Amino acid sequence: MENDLQAIVTQAEAILKTVKSRAEWEQAKATILGPNGSLTQAAKGIGRLSKEDRPAFGQALNQAKKKVEGFFKTSLELIENQADIHSLGEKTDPSLPPVPHHLGGTHPLTNVRRKVVSIFRKIGFTVAEATEVETEWFCFDALNTPEDHPARDAQDTLFFPADSKWSNIAQKNKEHHVLRTHTSSVQIRTLFKEKPPLRVIAPGRCFRRDTVDATHSANFHQTEGLYVDKNVTIKDLKAVLDYFLKELFGDQLETRLRPSFFPFTEPSFEVDLKAPNLGKLSNKWIEIMGCGMVDPEVLKLVNLNPDEWSGFAFGLGIERVAMILHGIDDIRHFYQNDQRFLSQFSNAT
Numbered sequence: 236m237e238n239d240l241q242a243i244v245t246q247a248e249a250i251l252k253t254v255k256s257r258a259e260w261e262q263a264k265a266t267i268l269g270p271n272g273s274l275t276q277a278a279k280g281i282g283r284l285s286k287e288d289r290p291a292f293g294q295a296l297n298q299a300k301k302k303v304e305g306f307f308k309t310s311l312e313l314i315e316n317q318a319d320i321h322s323l324g325e326k327t328d329p330s331l332p333p334v335p336h337h338l339g340g341t342h343p344l345t346n347v348r349r350k351v352v353s354i355f356r357k358i359g360f361t362v363a364e365a366t367e368v369e370t371e372w373f374c375f376d377a378l379n380t381p382e383d384h385p386a387r388d389a390q391d392t393l394f395f396p397a398d399s400k401w402s403n404i405a406q407k408n409k410e411h412h413v414l415r416t417h418t419s420s421v422q423i424r425t426l427f428k429e430k431p432p433l434r435v436i437a438p439g440r441c442f443r444r445d446t447v448d449a450t451h452s453a454n455f456h457q458t459e460g461l462y463v464d465k466n467v468t469i470k471d472l473k474a475v476l477d478y479f480l481k482e483l484f485g486d487q488l489e490t491r492l493r494p495s496f497f498p499f500t501e502p503s504f505e506v507d508l509k510a511p512n513l514g515k516l517s518n519k520w521i522e523i524m525g526c527g528m529v530d531p532e533v534l535k536l537v538n539l540n541p542d543e544w545s546g547f548a549f550g551l552g553i554e555r556v557a558m559i560l561h562g563i564d565d566i567r568h569f570y571q572n573d574q575r576f577l578s579q580f581s582n583a584t
């Protein structure tokens with residue numbers, strides 16, 4: 236009978252050499268160690284032995300069982316290792332060059348906004364933010380823009396229904412809410428919150444009922460600027476804008492102020508620039524932004540005495556700057572999310 240045990244051990248070793256999968260391993264285990272397995276059956280033979288022979292057989296049985304279980308354990312480890320290796324796929328060649336990984340980049344409009352903000356930060360401007368939903372009063376009335384001004388027409392501005400609720404947007408009276416048509420309303424919100432002297436830059440998204448074409452978009456971005464202090468003059472305005480535009484477009488830039496009209500500045504100007512490094516636009520006067528001295532009416536409205544305080548303001552289109560800087564001829568490129576366009580600017584500033 237002990238010979239039988241030896242034969243079972245040899246059989247187990249031989250079967251396990253041919254086993255290739257977990258299923259085959261389970262099958263082999265059942266054949267030897269299962270309830271009807273050869274070793275289990277052999278163990279039952281102990282009942283047929285005399286009392287004296289039983290201890291020796293018992294010992295031999297234990298040894299055989301230990302050996303067989305050891306074989307199964309080693310075999311299972313091998314099968315599992317093979318399965319792991321298989322699941323890792325083909326061997327890699329460490330000498331191959333790495334697969335290029337594409338990091339996301341910043342949008343060209345984000346780059347321009349950050350650049351504009353960083354230029355103004357250097358001369359003491361801080362960033363003021365406000366919501367994209369505004370009220371008609373802050374967007375127009377407070378900026379000296381009368382009731383019959385075309386900007387206030389539903390053809391030009393996106394109005395919210397009269398009963399829409401905006402608990403985070405303070406109204407002056409019971410006026411309508413609108414999507415802000417410019418960032419100039421941040422001037423008023425800032426002047427109500429902060430005491431002069433102050434210098435703020437307010438970048439943000441604006442909305443108008445424009446039909447989209449190469450130079451118009453219903454959704455675009457501006458940066459407002461506001462400087463209020465004592466004895467502020469047009470010279471300060473010109474110096475600050477010259478510094479800003481030179482930082483942005485280079486030192487060879489020339490600028491000029493052209494008289495214009497905005498309801499909330501008096502006098503008002505358009506700023507034109509000319510530079511030799513602007514591709515097709517080189518050496519031509521290009522209109523870049525609006526500006527002016529804060530209208531005394533606006534100062535009075537925020538309870539500042541115009542005889543004591545004065546200031547200047549300006550408004551700049553972020554898309555316009557990006558288009559001039561990079562020679563982009565169609566505003567729609569900014570919003571189409573085409574990687575072939577966007578990836579060209581991901582590291583630009």
Ligand code: DAH
Nearest residue numbers: 417419525526527548549550
């Ligand atoms: N808000 C004007 C616009 O959207 C731009 C502007 C012009 C802003 C003159 C100003 C300014 O602060 O002084 O067209």
